[in-house]
Amino acid sequence: MVPVLAQDDLEEDLASVNAQLDQVASSIEAAEGERSTLATAVVATRDRVDLLLGSVAQVTAELGTARQAVRDQAIRIAVVQETLVRLRHDLATTRAELKDTEADAEAWARQLYMTGGSDQALVVLATNDLNELGIGMAYLSVVSRETDRTLLDLEALRRQEQRQIGAAANQQQILEQEQALLVEEEARVSGLLAEQIANQRAAEVELANERSLLTTVEEEIAHFEGELAALEVEQDRVRDAIRAEAAKAATAGTEQPEVASSGWVRPVPGAVTSGFGPRLHPILGYYRMHTGWDMSAGTGTPIASATAGTVILAGWFGGYGNTVVVDHGGGLTTLYAHQSSLAVSYGAAVGAGDVVGYAGSTGLSTGPHLHFEVRVNGNPVDPAGYL
Template structure:
């Protein structure tokens, strides 16, 4: 992530470069305003060197901006992952709460069953005690009296067995009731253990959720800081591009002055991309696809596949063959008489500065370098330093 100090340092460097370039209008005024001093190649070279320095600095800003945006995208992705993890944990906590609620309801049911079992056990025990008490109150004589009334030994055995069975039944019933109550209590204890485990699980999930929420807030802070850095770099980049545009205009004006010193080579212009005449962006005011705002388009964009040959529109001398952040790989040809043509966004340059070229000669290949959204050729025609609509010079193609 880009630190605030690094952002300020980079901004300071750009400010120094921009300040240095403020002297350019004064320099150009001296060069162009004096009747006795003619514009020279040395003057143009000096101006281009300063423009190159600005281009390098703006390239640094562009790289830093790209880095900040990559970090921002990564932070947003991480935030999204954390958000999904939070949603999963919230669902798990909700499920755990439902389980705990269900266990609590089952425990309450078991407690009710235990209470009912205890009541049943107590009732049966009271009946048992009453029968025992009655036998004690009646005494042994009463018990013997019942037995002596038996008319046969068989009847005696029968009644003795019945009395024993009643007593044994009471004992078994009480034992069964006790066993049932104990089983219910065991089931309740198991449910309570399950509930305790679920409570512990919920506490663990809640701790995880709190930790993730902290990370989520941290990612938000990181994203906000990156957005501030991004805004700073965008501002510096736009300032650099604005200054570069001004310097390039001065260069074009100076180049036009030099071009006037040479006679125009003559002849009509040759279309730079034979077989490809579709204009994807016209000359004039337009909505810039990169800057996302209205700006003046100083040439035309010709749609053509990557690697298509780019031909010189007319004979002349290559006065620029290099790189520009906006134009990417580009070439400027001086045709004399104040006329120049510019070819931008090429994937490869096939000529060098100072080289003489013929009309229709291959000078590069179509590409998408610099400020570009896809393969095309940006083509400009300038007369005395002022751009013209190239279509006006190829009316046969655009009837």
């Protein structure tokens, strides 16, 4: 609760609160600008991460295709290599058979010569030109009837196998060249994938950092907004206190206390509604001594000390309600009853016209007013002698 201070102090407090409000509002504005920037950055980075994820998936698929192509090409090369091995083996077998057949033919020719065989057959079997063998096939068949193949068939088979080996070797060379290109493409795609993954991870780290900063800024904004709300409450309280002080000052300014010829100050400006002496009590309903004045005063009207003195009572006093009693010395005291609130405490020194409290209707009272008494050595006397 804002304490009751002098007007100048309250104005200073209000200026301080306003300055703090401006500062916090500026901090909120700056933080909101930073939040907007970070939110935009988060969206952009998240979109970039999504694009990189798509790119990584695409490149991963391309790499899988490239690797499968390399594997398929390796299988094709392996098949061609197996064919080459088989063809070379067959060619070696054919060459061995051809050599054995040629050796057998020469042996048979020598045997035929030694046994007196035909000179013509010897000439045919002794020739080194296989193309000429066809001329003497009829005769040669007599000599080589036990041979599985003719020399002509073996030569044709050898040439065919050589052609097949050449074709297979050429195919292997082409496949190996293609495989080299595929391996190169696989390496390129693999490098691209590594680069894309690195970019994706970097973007994810950046996104996490931006989100962390955004969270921090949002927490700062929430903190500032809490400070702002508290300062606005404080601002309202100070303003209420200023208005209250202003109202009191206005009341004091328009209702200056009257000063009697004795030098005493009239406690409130209102008229005396019930004087000193016996009267019919308005609440108790019987006649009794009225030991003071009842003076007209609305709730909250400032009550002035009639003259200088020391407060010897400030608090609840039975049927008087909230009461202040001031000792003026020489056995003279004044009493101010039924107050709504007190402005002084026990032992306080007051001067003539100082506010000791505010009018009300506490205690045994029918409505807001001031009950004022003057006593000499404890005995009530008519205030008219002093006012």
